[in-house]
Amino acid sequence: MPDFDESRLRAQVIHDYEALARNISDAEEMNRFIDAVMTTAAGTVRALLNAVNQQSFMGCIPLEVLASCFAYLPFRYLIDASHVCQSWRAAVLSTPALWYKIAPGSHCTPEVLQMALARTGAMPLDLQLMTRDHSPSEDLYSVLAPYSRQIRHLVWYCDRPTSPWEFPAPIMEAFCSSSTQIITAGFLGGCAGRLRYLYLQCAQFPAECPAISTVTDLNVVLTPFDEDDRPSNLGGLWDLFPGLEWLQILGVIRQTAHLLPAGTAPSSLRELSVECVSTDYDLMPHYLAWDNGNLGHVMLRQYSETRPNLERMARGTVRLAVKHASDSSKTRLMFEHPAGVTRTISISGIGIANAAALLAAVQSNLSTVRTAMVSHTALEPLAGVLAALPDLEHLFVHIVPKTADGPTYPNQDPHSFVWTPLASLAHLALARTTRITLHVWCGDCHWPCRANADDARALLAQLRALPRDLPPIEIQGFPAEELAAVDLTGLNIRFDVVAKVGALILHKGKEAYDPF
């Protein structure tokens, strides 16, 4: 700080005070005078400082350049940026392109929403709004409604149900609600627009609704968490959504399953995902009834007391995958058909012996399997099924540490491979099989973690005990530097150190559209 001679300023103030306040005798008048002096003094200094700022490097950055930098800021930091200085404030407040994505990231007040909306000009709006703990959302709705024609994407994370969204929204493409929704015929103005993505919790649908007739992707929950609430009425789904391509139904239970649609799904449907939370209810009959012959991917998730007939899923399979960690967790059976078509069923707590029995029951439908991908812990229980695959060319064994699919915390030794299940490779009749891949992945070990030299030695010790007439074995997942001292003498084995390793997933389900 430069030297500052306070006495000179003091003398100047006394001089000015005597000149300006000489005739004031009334206390009220003196108060007003002092307020005026302070305001003028502070304003004058601020204006002078602003002039200095304008000369600085930061002050010379054009508003458009500032605005393009601010475009990288999350919504909540935009407001902070507007408080920094006059030029930043001008750049932030005068650029509609900074405001069209309104996602405060936490509780949104009507005032903040109003402020942001007022700055958006005519931009299409992407909004992600949430309210805290049951706070009323009607005020937010009232602020939003006048801008409805500009809304392109709306995510509404509010606990309480709101009004039925009957405002006109001709350019809305995506609507997501986290509360129970009553859809009326007048939804989004009662006419078809551009709506494609509809992600709902429980919902009541009318008999007809033009605005949802254009939807291609629908997520809906059948049964509410709260027993007092009504379950969704999905009986008219196929008529309401004639162009549906992706459908996910969650929260099916035995008591509400009669509210699911009946009959064949629209021919446009390509991907289906259904989850049942009753332990004893089988979703397979629903999928078979809905199957339109065009389904590229099907995923059913259900519980252990069901014994689904896998015949239709299995028929024509060229790649079979069985993912299993323990009998208390999920067992996932994946059937891949030609052209990448997949059928997957995930059964919680069924136990690998029961899962193997389900496969054995449809063994004749598996005669076209060329590739089998199995968790190594499932090798022995599946030995009978695998040995009876007449055209199995490639056996892919997926190996994770023993805890990788369970909770790994607290766990003293999450990185702990168990190789003994590989002993059952000796009992598989692999006459037509030309290669075996051992895919070793550290699963949920703390990143970064890879199988190491000790793991390699233990694995090879296990493999040395196998008969020598097995097909060639390729091992993936070991970094080259861990293999420098590994001895492969006499083994028909090679390490592939460049192969990518990861979870055993045949088909990754489609993710929800999200512009944020």
Ligand SMILES: [Zn+2]
């Ligand atoms: Zn590890």
